[in-house]
Amino acid sequence: MLTDTHLDRTLTALADPTRRAILQRLSLGETRISDLARPFDMTLTGVSKHIRVLEAAELVRRRKAGREQLLTLNPEPMDAARAWMDAQRAAWTARLDALDAALRAQDAEGVAR
Numbered sequence: 001m002l003t004d005t006h007l008d009r010t011l012t013a014l015a016d017p018t019r020r021a022i023l024q025r026l027s028l029g030e031t032r033i034s035d036l037a038r039p040f041d042m043t044l045t046g047v048s049k050h051i052r053v054l055e056a057a058e059l060v061r062r063r064k065a066g067r068e069q070l071l072t073l074n075p076e077p078m079d080a081a082r083a084w085m086d087a088q089r090a091a092w093t094a095r096l097d098a099l100d101a102a103l104r105a106q107d108a109e110g111v112a113r
Contacts, residue, residue, distance in 0.1 A: 006058075007084060010077040013057035018042075019050050023059060026073035033069045 013019050018040065025036055037047035051071065054060040061072045 006077065007081055009057040010059065010081045013053050013059055014078070014081075016050065016053075018047075019054055022047075022050060022054060023073060026060065026071055030070050030072045033071060036071060 014023075021040075022036060025031065025039075033048070033051065034044070036051075037044050040047055051060060051062075055062060058077050059074055061074050063070050063072075
């Protein structure tokens with residue numbers, strides 16, 4: 001179940017281009033944090049802050065293998081956010097369709113008079 005807090009965390013995490021780039025890289029498979037940080041023009045500490053935001057949103061899972069920290073993508077929060085957006089779109093589409101029908105009916109009444 002998607003709560004407001006989960007949705008807020010997911011959308012906040014996705015709002016940043018660096019975090020989206022991290023998720024894009026993780027979509028290719030599990031990777032070490034140090035390898036993930038390499039292409040970014042920032043410190044490992046800076047990348048780690050972005051990773052913590054992604055972890056708080058549950059978009060990233062971390063596991064230890066010896067001394068290495070490995071990250072994987074968890075797409076479930078994005079799926080839940082998409083379902084919420086799809087529901088909002090459906091509701092607004094229905095409302096706008098009803099408005100369109102009412103306006104067309106009103107126009108047709110004006111022409112008939």
